[in-house]
Amino acid sequence: MDGLLNLSPEEWTAVRLSVRVATVAMLTSLPIGIAVAYVLARCKFPGKTFVDGIVLLPLILPPVVTGYLLLLTFGRRGLVGSFLAEHFGIVFSFRWTGAALACGVMGFPLMVRAIRLSIEAVDRRLEEAAGTLGANPLWVFIFITFPLIAPGIIAGMILCFAKAMGEFGATITFVSNIPGETQTLPSAIYTFTQVPGGEAGALRLTLVSIAISMGALVVSEVMARWVGRKMWTE
């Protein structure tokens, strides 16, 4: 049991890579997520249901299907991928950026849902009151709306991070399983389970996964409560 948490260098690489990929996925999804959630919560436009559907699609599609669609679009010979590769030299295949893209896409619907719910719960009268006092819409958003939806944003971020940490099907289909580049924790555990005698490694990484996920949950609880307390005591 004492050797259980001695991770080999390759295992540490997988842990660090997972955290990095999940963090990048979460941070890059955030601004887009807030924008999309705001538009879906507040605006009416033709095709809104369709947009809603597209945003929720990665949640319902089998992850391998999402990964395959990403491959068709962003792979070296894909629609967008070939353009990016030719003109900007940006390639997602076998790179951690591809893993981050896959994780971001899979976590996006969860983030949007959480933020949208909190936007819909905001009391519009507070915003209107600020408006009648002379504030412009941007000021209202930054100083009234944003603090009110902050717990929802934190919840969305944590959900996206957790989903990204656990993402496997889309990642392995899109960018395969390259140690150091795209071998995230789930992929590393999967590789261990493919080789006879890999049980110890698989178990170690499973424990690390659980520890990170629980840590993320605790942090999110603490932050949400801190934000909530700050708001109501001001």
Added chain:
Amino acid sequence: MNINRRISFGLLTAAVLGLGAGLGPAFPQTPAPLIFAAASLKNALDEIVAQWQRESGKKVVVSYAASNTLIRQIEQGAPADIFISADLDWMDYGQQKGLINGETRSNLLNNRIVLVAPRDATYTLKVAPGFDLASALKGGRLAMGNVDAVPAGKYGKAALEKLGAWDGVKDKIAQADNVRAALALVARGEAPLGIVYQTDAASDPTVKIVGTFPEDSHPPVTYPVALTKASTNPDARAFLNYLRSPAARPAFERQGFTVLGPGSPRS
């Protein structure tokens, strides 16, 4: 009984009967034998299974994956009747662990490993000692099966080491779970080059062979076959004999396998 109770009772009876009828066909007299076969055997074995079904009327179920994955599943209790491995190591491992019926083991096929590229690639490369594989990759990755576990990856690594090209490319490998996945990476253009079996290259028109590895650069690519110790299915033994019979030869040879003499002793 009042009408509601009667309806409920009727529905319940119908559900139970339906369940029974649904489960009935799930218990046939003898279940179809389950074959665990190396991924590279897919095209040939599918043909042979169809042939067998036509000739004997009996079904066979095949699960294809890398040999290391399969033997691991057998170790965990998977109910396979026959195991066909792409290298001797994993069959030896199975025998060591008491999973394989050693008396039924024999060598079935030989194969070669080749270097492949997408069909529209323009370069040629001579596979010879000291050849410069690293620069042929031009920053891309070499697609191979996992070099520690998948037979095709192991053969590939041995060959590259023998030819002196391993150190230049060992950081540039895209390791796949099985040889067909490595083939797919090359076919899709994600990897500029890959190491797969000759038979895999022949089965996929979207890749072409750039070079063949000399046979003395790696251990012989031999496919052993055996019944598992746990197998009690008489149809499995019959199918095993069919695999070794001349009737199965054409399907294997069409894909490019070398069929070894029936009943050849294991080396």
